[in-house]
Amino acid sequence: MVDPDNPLDGLTGRQRQALQNLLSDVRSSLAWSWQLPVLIRQRCWLRLEMIPLGDLHRWLPPDGREDAPELARYRELVAQGWSPQQAQEQCWQEFGDDACRTALQRFWASQQERQHDWTMQRYLALISRYRQSIESGITTIPMLVLPRAGAATDHQLHWVSDSTPPMRHTCA
Helix, strand or coil, X not given: CCCCCCCCCCCCHHHHHHHHHHHHHHHHHCCCCCXXXXXXXXXXXXXEEEEEHHHXXXXXXXXXXXXXXXXXXXXXXXXXXXXXHHHHHHHHHHHCXXXXXXXXXXXXXXXXXXXXXXXXXXXXXXXXHHHHHHHCCCXXXXXXXXXXXXXXXXXXXXXXXXXXXHHHCCCC
């Protein structure tokens, strides 16, 4: 039985060896770069792909609709103590009511047609954590596990390193 919490469960011996080699390559460079690898695991196709970090936003575009400037400004004003109505009126003055309505409609649509939870915040958090790890001398590689077609689950983000339990036992 495949363990859904173990991102390496179900990998072939060849994939595990390639992953060990990739970890070794990252360990030997340990310099921050947009060329660092990101692993994409497609369970339904039994594929494990490696793409450069700099291509991740094109390969799997993050959903930034909730980060529209109009909505960000609204949240900022409410956090400052403005009433929701005052914040809305201020945003309408700053951005125009059409722009505010469009931003809200796109946001609501993204909530209803949500196909994945790969948001701009998660994308930026991945980059930040990856950079911190590399600059701290920690060898780790992010692995995004894509949900199976039609599954109700979201993308999963795992960090693969030499200490990932199944990896410790793959070296001969």
